[in-house]
Amino acid sequence: MPDSPVPMPSLGDHEHAVLAIDVGGTDIKIALVESDGSIIGLRRVPTKVNGEHTVATVVHTVAREAKQLAVDYPTIRPAAAGVIVPGIVDEEAGVCVYARNLDWHNEPIRAQFEAALSLPVAFGHDVRTAGDAELQLGAGTGVRDAMVVVIGTGIASAVFVNGSPVVSRGFAGEIGQNRVASTVYSAAVGDGPAAPTLEEIASAGAIARRYAEQSGEQVQGSREVLDRMLGGDPVASRVWNEATSALANCIAQAAGMIAPEVILLAGGLALAGQHLVEPIERHLDVELTIQRRPQLILAQLGGDAGLIGSALKARALAAGERTP
Amino acid sequence: MPDSPVPMPSLGDHEHAVLAIDVGGTDIKIALVESDGSIIGLRRVPTKVNGEHTVATVVHTVAREAKQLAVDYPTIRPAAAGVIVPGIVDEEAGVCVYARNLDWHNEPIRAQFEAALSLPVAFGHDVRTAGDAELQLGAGTGVRDAMVVVIGTGIASAVFVNGSPVVSRGFAGEIGQNRVASTVYSAAVGDGPAAPTLEEIASAGAIARRYAEQSGEQVQGSREVLDRMLGGDPVASRVWNEATSALANCIAQAAGMIAPEVILLAGGLALAGQHLVEPIERHLDVELTIQRRPQLILAQLGGDAGLIGSALKARALAAGERTP
CATH class of the missing domain: 3.30.420.40 (ATPase, nucleotide binding domain)
Known part of the structure; x- marks a missing residue:
């Protein structure tokens, strides 16, 4: 998008x-x-x-x-x-x-x-x-513990603990490589030597690619998959559901490990707004147990x-x- | 143990x-x-x-x-x-x-x-x-970015970034609740609404319980499952493999998100020493892509x-x- x-x-x-x-x-x-x-x-x-x-x-x-x-x-x-x-x-x-x-x-x-x-x-x-910038001037003003998830062609993130970014010599935040577990795409988990990565399921690029693979129809991008889902297309609906489930799984990983107060969704896919937030929230209902539930907010600075x-x-x- | x-x-x-x-x-x-x-x-x-x-x-x-x-x-x-x-x-x-x-x-x-x-x-x-204490006096002396994983009846962790613990009002470190994805126990992933948690697969308690369920034989604890595996028992071997795969998956989640330099394995299960470390290392070969590979070390302070x-x-x- x-x-x-x-x-x-x-x-x-x-x-x-x-x-x-x-x-x-x-x-x-x-x-x-x-x-x-x-x-x-x-x-x-x-x-x-x-x-x-x-x-x-x-x-x-x-x-x-x-x-x-x-x-x-x-x-x-x-x-x-x-x-x-x-x-x-x-x-x-x-x-x-x-x-x-x-x-x-x-x-x-x-x-x-x-x-x-x-x-x-x-x-x-x-x-x-x-x-x-989002934590200083945008959607997350005043938040100290946050994970910013940027969903575009790939997926990257920035983790903030106590107001400071986690750097780890530059290697922190590569959550696009985190493997995701969810029964909604257990078929995808079944074959390879390891589970799929977040980026392979939930990036804007993956959403468009997986829709094309599963429907046999090319689309311009994830925006078109969303439009087709809203128009009642079951393949689009499944691909979107798998993507938001994978995002919820990765957010739950963060909730267990570092317990961010806020997850700030950014990048092209975040323009889907509540069509992105609401299904992630539903999947989080299943994913989370005793962890602190983070608040999902959308980036503002574009x-x-x-x-x-x-x-x-x-x-x-x-x-x-x-x-x- | x-x-x-x-x-x-x-x-x-x-x-x-x-x-x-x-x-x-x-x-x-x-x-x-x-x-x-x-x-x-x-x-x-x-x-x-x-x-x-x-x-x-x-x-x-x-x-x-x-x-x-x-x-x-x-x-x-x-x-x-x-x-x-x-x-x-x-x-x-x-x-x-x-x-x-x-x-x-x-x-x-x-x-x-x-x-x-x-x-x-x-x-x-x-x-x-x-x-x-392990970072000040024990196995991790001098390490600034680390995750300490304590594996006993349950699984808990402490995450350190730049030498300081991540607290997040007390909610950080609950990795026992992180859901784990791995084809080595895809059977376990197949049914419930969400994938199993790390604790359900890889705690010392889970290892003993899952062995008993799958073999029909009661054991004293995870130590006995390890002994049986070393004696050639295929059920013990499978349960141990699933546990170490789940641990590797969670360690890879940390590698993507916060990129710790060191994973310090502690708690009763860490007494298995290289029988714990080596299979986790093998699973990490499959789990990791471009993330920084953390060094696995065993706790020293008991x-x-x-x-x-x-x-x-x-x-x-x-x-x-x-x-x-």
């Missing part, structure tokens, strides 16, 4: 203007954030992946765009930049350990951006940073949560606050 | 002597810990559960034993007490939210012990405190880990360190 247009929230006042950068596998977003909280000059440029030169190309592209922003808005002088990237990200070391889409292995991203931008750089992981979080990290760095 | 006798580790020197108390569903352990680290006058008294009077009875019993210790060792003057209890424990509030074995609901344990002992009390959860952790908490409190 495409990003739905959501109103850009106010970031509030801050003593410093900053540069916010969100490097994705498809495109790079870059913007200035004024000290009054407004996002200025937002531009998207495609991410050019060219093997070992990818990092240099990305850094060069960002530096060029930053220079153009400085020309376009000469009165805004950013005090720091926020840079977020996907994959396995070790914020503390400033290193992207691994990013499949970008073919990065142990790249010292922070240092390269600092050199190219001549600015202090707050470096972060895309999902954790977007999640942090596709710019990462960029906003990147700006918040840069502001914190500029203000001298400790930031991982 | 019974506790194996393990040599008591040295707690090391500290400026203060303390009182260490471990309240369990079956018995209460109480001891003095001298400033040179030696554990003195250890005594066990049965826990008397008598409905609404249970808290008062437990507190009274502990106060009586503490008084006797003061008479027996008049030169040792504890500066603080550590008190740990089972169940859902909110350390920050000093409250036991719920303990099934003791029939406790929202009991302000810390305040009652402080009044009865006339000492500052460091209050904690039995599993988190025992886990903390059944007194809780008492030792209780002493460490009391020492920290006496020294004015912040302690949850």
Whole structure:
């Protein structure tokens, strides 16, 4: 599902203007954030992946765009930049350990951006940073123990304990790989050496793919599967039920292990709103025993949560606050 | 399996002597810990559960034993007490939210012990405190991100992120309730409304019970199932394989979500040593994909880990360190 247009929230006042950068596998977003909280000059440029030169190309592209922003808005002088990237990200070391889409292995991203931008750089992981923005300005304001579940082509998450993200050298949050158990798709459990992963059952991509496999009909994406379910299609209904059951199973795993107060559903599939929340709630009735039942809420910041979080990290760095 | 006798580790020197108390569903352990680290006058008294009077009875019993210790060792003057209890424990509030074995609901344990002992009390959860002792003095020394899995009659855990326990108002660590997915016991997955819980497949109690159900022969406990497996019994082998597969599945859930560096196996079943570790490692080969593979290690402090952790908490409190 495409990003739905959501109103850009106010970031509030801050003593410093900053540069916010969100490097994705498809495109790079870059913007200035004024000290009054407004996002200025937002531009998207495609991410050019060219093997070992990818990092240099990305850094060069960002530096060029930053220079153009400085020309376009000469009165805004950013005090720091926020840079977020996907994959396995070790914020503390400033290193992207691994990013499949970008073919990065142990790249010292922070240092390269600092050199190219001549600015202090707050470096972060895309999902954790977007999640942090939702907890600071979006749907989860004030929540200390939360898991943000981003459901799109794949599934990723950010886990927050006592207000801080769990990092574990960048390896935390890979719940797309968690194997899921549920009798609603026991057929899927029956064959392979291990149960299916959450991503194989419940990502937006999996929903579209599994519907096509089971119905013999191609669909544009998970949005169309949802529309068909609402129109009474039993195959769509089964695939959606399996997906929401798998999500409930993984949420129950979190409830047992770390007991988040809130599960924040984000990414394209979260645009399904109550059509996503309600079946997960029903499956949780069966999944949970004595665990604390988490509250399910929907993300509010849409596709710019990462960029906003990147700006918040840069502001914190500029203000001298400790930031991982 | 019974506790194996393990040599008591040295707690090391500290400026203060303390009182260490471990309240369990079956018995209460109480001891003095001298400033040179030696554990003195250890005594066990049965826990008397008598409905609404249970808290008062437990507190009274502990106060009586503490008084006797003061008479027996008049030169040792504890500066603080550590008190740990089972169940859902909110350390920050000093409250036991719920303990099934003791029939406790929202009991302000810390305040009652402080009044009865006339000492500052460091209050904690039995599993988190025992886990903390293993990370400070036992098998996991120096590890920052860990999950301690205690496998006995039931299964409980303590999760540590960046050196601190995850509490979530006392609800974290209930992994015995996590549902497990594995084709090695797909038969068990086939029927109920949800997959089985870890505790139903992999606790020492479940191993003995499931062996009896499947073989028609009663056994003393999981130790006997292990012995029968080593003697070539195919039913014992299947039950053990299912249990270790379920444990690997839950460990893989943790690897995806919080990526602990270490899984510390504790409790009676951990006395099986490599007979427990090796099959879990084999199942992890199948369970894990891109997650960080945790190192499996065996607990070292045995059944007194809780008492030792209780002493460490009391020492920290006496020294004015912040302690949850």
